[in-house]
Amino acid sequence: MRFRSLSTVVVTLAVAVSMAACGGQRKPEQGDGAAGGRLTIATGNTTGVYYQLGGAYAALISDNLQGYRATASETGASVQNIQGLTAGTYDIAFSLADTAADAVAGKNSFDAPQDVVALTRLYPNSTQVVVRASAGITKMADLKGKRVSTGSPNSGTEVIARRLLTAAGVDPVKDVTAQRLGLPESVDAMKSGQIDALVWSGGLPTSGITDLTTSMGAKVRFLPLDDVLPALQKQHGQVYAAGVIPAATYKQPTDTQTIIVPNLLLVRKNMPDDLAEKLTNLLFQKKEALVQVNPAAKGIDLEDAAMTDPVPLHAGAKKAIDALD
Numbered sequence: 001m002r003f004r005s006l007s008t009v010v011v012t013l014a015v016a017v018s019m020a021a022c023g024g025q026r027k028p029e030q031g032d033g034a035a036g037g038r039l040t041i042a043t044g045n046t047t048g049v050y051y052q053l054g055g056a057y058a059a060l061i062s063d064n065l066q067g068y069r070a071t072a073s074e075t076g077a078s079v080q081n082i083q084g085l086t087a088g089t090y091d092i093a094f095s096l097a098d099t100a101a102d103a104v105a106g107k108n109s110f111d112a113p114q115d116v117v118a119l120t121r122l123y124p125n126s127t128q129v130v131v132r133a134s135a136g137i138t139k140m141a142d143l144k145g146k147r148v149s150t151g152s153p154n155s156g157t158e159v160i161a162r163r164l165l166t167a168a169g170v171d172p173v174k175d176v177t178a179q180r181l182g183l184p185e186s187v188d189a190m191k192s193g194q195i196d197a198l199v200w201s202g203g204l205p206t207s208g209i210t211d212l213t214t215s216m217g218a219k220v221r222f223l224p225l226d227d228v229l230p231a232l233q234k235q236h237g238q239v240y241a242a243g244v245i246p247a248a249t250y251k252q253p254t255d256t257q258t259i260i261v262p263n264l265l266l267v268r269k270n271m272p273d274d275l276a277e278k279l280t281n282l283l284f285q286k287k288e289a290l291v292q293v294n295p296a297a298k299g300i301d302l303e304d305a306a307m308t309d310p311v312p313l314h315a316g317a318k319k320a321i322d323a324l325d
Contacts, residue, residue: 036067042081042090043072045152045183047208048200049296050077050094050263056293057092060286065278076182078156079109085266086114092279096125096156096201097262098239100311109159115269118308119280119317122263123299126204126245127160129223130212131197132190140168140228147177149186149198160261161199167231183208191215197223201261203296204249213250222250226257264308276316280305284324 041058044050054072061070073090075081081093082103093116099109106113131137135146143165150165150172151157158180162172172178179186179195186198187208200209213220222245232240243260247253265283267276283290283300290297305321306313313321 037069039068039070039091040089041070041072042075042084042093044075044077044081044094044155044202045208046074047183047187047206047211048077049203049206049294052207052294053203053290053297054094056290057283060282060289061279064282064286076152076155079154079159080152082110082114082116082266083154085116085268088268091267091271092119093266094122095264095266096159097121097264097308097311098236099156099159100264100266101239102159104311109154116266117269117271117312117314117317119265119267119276119314120283120300120305120321121307122265123203123296124243124260124262125156125201126243127164127225127259127261128200128202128206128209128245129164129197129225130190130200130209130220131223132193132195133219133221135196137197137223140164140223140225141170143168143197144170144175146196147179147194149179149181149189149195150176151180151186151199151201152182153180155182157199157201160201160259163232163236164199164225164228164259167228167235187212190220203263203294203299204245205295210250213252222252222256222258224257225259229259232259262304262307264311266311267314269312269314271314271316273314273316273319276314277320278316280314280317280320281324284320 041054043054051074058070058072061068078095078099081095084090085093102108103110103114103116150161165172181189183200189195190198190212229242240259240261243258245256245258247255284302287300302324
């Protein structure tokens with residue numbers, strides 16, 4: 001089917017996301033997705049990159065895969081997405097790789113191994129810790145005794161926030177006044193002075209963080225995280241790596257050293273091979289349409305697509321990646 005103009009895709013994104021918000025989560029349907037039908041994509045907070053790219057991907061599916069109609073749902077992100085995926089509420093889910101690794105191992109947020117596999121590795125998430133400039137916070141250890149938004153309940157951001165605090169020698173339960181807020185609520189709380197810092201894991205740029213830095217200017221700043229990376233890697237492995245938030249991303253005076261973690265696109269193990277193959281092909285063939293929605297999609301790289309360990313790669317996705325490579 002001939003692809004529509006990028007401007008039309010952007011409009012369709014808004015429509016798809018609006019429909020998802022109205023429809024909410026759905027009940028699983030017998031044989032859903034096997035030979036056409038409705039597909040639901042679990043994304044994240046409304047001002048985050050998952051939500052934007054999920055809506056755009058849903059529009060691409062609806063426009064290019066005959067017989068399928070896809071919608072994107074707002075969620076609390078990674079942990080909730082995986083829980084909903086295995087329950088049959090969602091068919092496709094965005095997730096941070098560290099949370100997905102916990103899911104297949106059945107540890108931390110998951111009581112048992114989860115039957116999830118990957119369609120592909122996506123772009124990396126950058127950990128973004130924004131603090132109130134007047135709060136006297138220059139490193140993660142300084143968050144002790146502060147009011148900190150650690151992200152939505154059951155989100156990948158919350159997982160990383162707690163691990164960052166622990167790596168800095170700060171007890172995430174006892175040593176901070178933790179607020180479990182989504183990104184829009186976190187931004188509002190920073191603007192109103194109700195919190196001293198927020199943690200966010202997302203692609204660059206994230207619209208909610210852009211809003212915060214634009215409206216508050218020099219009253220907020222980014223916290224460097226390179227000092228806690230060694231402890232984080234020692235405890236949780238090389239899924240965490242060094243990264244940089246370029247100064248130009250949010251018009252800051254200098255680059256910020258940060259920690260990155262890959263994102264994965266997940267499905268259930270029982271998704272038919274041909275559907276998984278089509279979905280993976282579509283993602284790479286129409287990547288530029290996603291980039292138009294958010295530049296973070298530039299980080300979706302075919303060379304890294306199969307690097308999803310320890311999360312298994314779906315057989316249909318592997319076939320698509322091998323053919324595209």
